[in-house]
Amino acid sequence: MFDPSTAKQTYDVIIIGGGINGASVARDAALRGLSAIVIEKNDFASGSSSWSTRLVHGGLRYLEYFEFPLVREALHDREILLRNAPHLVNPLLLTIPIYGDRSRPYWKIWAGMCLYDVFSFDKTVPEHRMLPRRKFKQLFRAIEGDGLNGGAQYYDAQASLAERLCWENLRSAIDAGAVALNYTQVTELHREGDRIIGVSCRDELDGHEFEIHSHEKTIVINTAGPWVDRVCATAEIDGKSAPIGTRKMGGTKGSHIVVSPFPGASASALYVEAKSDGRPFFIVPWLGQYLIGTTDLPFEGSLDRIKADNNEIDYLLNETNSIVPGAGLNRDSVLFTYSGVRPLPYAEGKNTGSITRRHILFDHTSEGVANAISLIGGKLTTHRAVGEEMVDQIFKKRGDRVPACPTITTPLPGAILPDDPRIPVAVTQYRDRLSAETVNYLFSIYGALALEVLALVDRDPSLAAPLGGDRPDIQAQIVYAVESEAAKTIIDILRRRIPLAMLGGYGLDLLPVVANVLKTACGWSAERCDRAIAEYETFMRDNCIPDYALTRELATSAR
Numbered sequence: 001m002f003d004p005s006t007a008k009q010t011y012d013v014i015i016i017g018g019g020i021n022g023a024s025v026a027r028d029a030a031l032r033g034l035s036a037i038v039i040e041k042n043d044f045a046s047g048s049s050s051w052s053t054r055l056v057h058g059g060l061r062y063l064e065y066f067e068f069p070l071v072r073e074a075l076h077d078r079e080i081l082l083r084n085a086p087h088l089v090n091p092l093l094l095t096i097p098i099y100g101d102r103s104r105p106y107w108k109i110w111a112g113m114c115l116y117d118v119f120s121f122d123k124t125v126p127e128h129r130m131l132p133r134r135k136f137k138q139l140f141r142a143i144e145g146d147g148l149n150g151g152a153q154y155y156d157a158q159a160s161l162a163e164r165l166c167w168e169n170l171r172s173a174i175d176a177g178a179v180a181l182n183y184t185q186v187t188e189l190h191r192e193g194d195r196i197i198g199v200s201c202r203d204e205l206d207g208h209e210f211e212i213h214s215h216e217k218t219i220v221i222n223t224a225g226p227w228v229d230r231v232c233a234t235a236e237i238d239g240k241s242a243p244i245g246t247r248k249m250g251g252t253k254g255s256h257i258v259v260s261p262f263p264g265a266s267a268s269a270l271y272v273e274a275k276s277d278g279r280p281f282f283i284v285p286w287l288g289q290y291l292i293g294t295t296d297l298p299f300e301g302s303l304d305r306i307k308a309d310n311n312e313i314d315y316l317l318n319e320t321n322s323i324v325p326g327a328g329l330n331r332d333s334v335l336f337t338y339s340g341v342r343p344l345p346y347a348e349g350k351n352t353g354s355i356t357r358r359h360i361l362f363d364h365t366s367e368g369v370a371n372a373i374s375l376i377g378g379k380l381t382t383h384r385a386v387g388e389e390m391v392d393q394i395f396k397k398r399g400d401r402v403p404a405c406p407t408i409t410t411p412l413p414g415a416i417l418p419d420d421p422r423i424p425v426a427v428t429q430y431r432d433r434l435s436a437e438t439v440n441y442l443f444s445i446y447g448a449l450a451l452e453v454l455a456l457v458d459r460d461p462s463l464a465a466p467l468g469g470d471r472p473d474i475q476a477q478i479v480y481a482v483e484s485e486a487a488k489t490i491i492d493i494l495r496r497r498i499p500l501a502m503l504g505g506y507g508l509d510l511l512p513v514v515a516n517v518l519k520t521a522c523g524w525s526a527e528r529c530d531r532a533i534a535e536y537e538t539f540m541r542d543n544c545i546p547d548y549a550l551t552r553e554l555a556t557s558a559r
Contacts, residue, residue: 006179007210011037013394014199014212016186016231017224019049020162021378023169023180024387024407025221030176031406032391037179037212038170039201041227043492044182045166048225049380050496051254051340053282053293056081056089056381057156058120060271061280062357063112068119070358074381075120078157081384082124084411087447088165091125092158092284093268095140097323099147103278106149113152125155142264142324153268160287161445162380163496167485168412168449169383175413182486189220189235191242194370196220196235205488214371217398221390222374225343226251226303232364232374245367248376250346255308255339256293257316258286258502262333264324265290275322276315283320289335289503292316299341308337310548336502337544345376359386361393371397384408414447422451430454433464434474441472445498453480460521468513473498478517490514490536506540 013029015022018040029036040046058075059067081089098106113128129152131139136151159165170180181201187209188200199212199220214220224231232244270283284291295312317329345360359377364370373393378386388405395402416423427439434457442450456476457464463476481487481497493514494500494507501507511533518524518532541550 006037006181007212009035009037009179010213010215011035011179011218012215012398013037013219013221013391014214015039015221015223016199017047017222017227018044018166018170018180018182019047019223019225020045020166020169020380020383021225021375021386022221022223023166023173024383025223025390026173026178026180026387027169027176028384028387028391028405028407029394030173030178031410032395032403034391034394035177036173038173038181039184039186039199039212040180040182041185041204042183043488043496044170044180044486045163045496047227048340048343049166050163051256051338051342052162052380053256053284053291054159054162054286054380055092055156055282055284056159058116058381059357059379060112060116060154063115067358070382071116072119073385074379075116075123077382077385078120079123080408081159081381082157084407084409085159085165085168085415087414087416087444088161088168088412089157089159091155093153093155094271094282095266095268096152096154096271097136097140097143098149098151099273100149101147102273102275104273109152113154116154123155125157128152128154140266142266142326143270144323144325158269158284158286159380161499163499164445165380165412167497168414169387171413171449171485172410180486183488186231186234189231189244189372191235191237191244191369194365194368196369196372218371219394219397220372221394222372223378225378226341228343228374228376230303235369244364244369244372247346248362248374249343251299251341251344253297253299253306253339253341254294255312255316255337256291257308257313257334258336259290259292259329259333260335260504261288261290262324262327262329264326266324270323272319272323274315274319276319281316281319283323287499287503292320303341305542306339306341307543308339308546310546312339313337313546313548331546331548334546334549335504336506337546338502339543343375343377361389363393363397373397412447414449416443416448420448423448426451426454430457433457433461435472438466438472438474442474442477452484453477456480463517463521467500468510471500471503473500475513475517475521478514479521482518482522490518490532491539494536495539501540501544506544508537508540511536 012034013036015038018038026036026038058071117127131151133150183204185202190198202209228249235244321327362374364372465475467473481493487493515529
């Protein structure tokens, strides 16, 4: 809830948008000694940051559009993340089947592989290898063989829990003195002359309205992703609307599905071209399941309710069955869906695949506002680089010396250092209360911060109880999400702090035990829990459960 002290301060940097890029800017700014505040209208990482394919990659197909600087930057930052966030970012082997009737021939893939190795000259993962047809068929017998010319294999990386990557950037920022507010809507940007002098906000949970004040050197950063234009439109002068600039954003919709392991599923990720239209998509092993996506469709609808439609789901199922003929996937195979809008530059009439993925720091000085910068674009992979570039620009606009960027070498809070003596001690200490599987699991998703989760078990041994089913999660994780990770709703807990909603049953079977923990250990009232459950069920229906499943459910109920 609203803390009155927040409105009494002024800040060097006011960041609007609490996704991965806003979190990275806040972290970099705070570590370089600037006072920063992040304002997010929903939950942290609830927008584009949780809608991606969860890959940390250079962008192999960007080579086709000659975006060499973007590929090099992404590959450089991939290595930094592998080093600084090893608990959240892991090497991932990808395999590309190459067919004679698709748009990218064998020689073109080979050339791309060689360029990829050149641009990742400082990598710690193995180089690519090309697989002739015969060898490919021996290794991948379940892959469609008609028209196959061979294949290629190379390494990128995966951030399975992209939402936690965002949170740990925020945690690092908060530890360095930043303030982070979720469920806080920016209602107005107050302009005076060529500056934004204050930001009006509303706490979306209790309705409290307040203002964040700036000082003469404050810089306002707009990292609202697809909502960048909406934020610019809230500007006013003397109570009259005075939007900043013209349209900047024109994103495309991307949808994903999650399915259980299926016949013929590859142990490596598959990067394939759809048989029907040649569009690239991924089939990626993910937390014991498979993540399939993404679509890429022009989007002009509401940004506040985006859902994978039946046609998109069928497209991903059919194309997967085409590449793995024995998969046998159908609508009943779908465990979860999610969909979102990529925050791409507005490019009217341009092919969606050819719109640049390069991020742009748009200085609004040219539009009459001297202390505001908007981020257009931005990828999960390059969030750290965005933070570095943005904070460099902030210091320059303030007229200050630009100090060295610390995020290149500073690990995230959960990074487990090789010589940390606490980890083996903890594994031994909790052996009598928790299974080895659970302890290992906690360290796999929280890293060194798992020690804070385990400390809750010391405080209340009942929190060692499992959440249910055959998952290794325990009740302490619910309390930790609320007390230490700014979770305000059950959606925050099961969708973004712990990925349980995405791994089967949409998390609906866990609601009774989660509500009980919130009542007994977090002090939530029965009324608040009931409201949170209703909101969770509505969210799943509106955003994640396929429409065909809801239609079938209604038809069954009617009978």
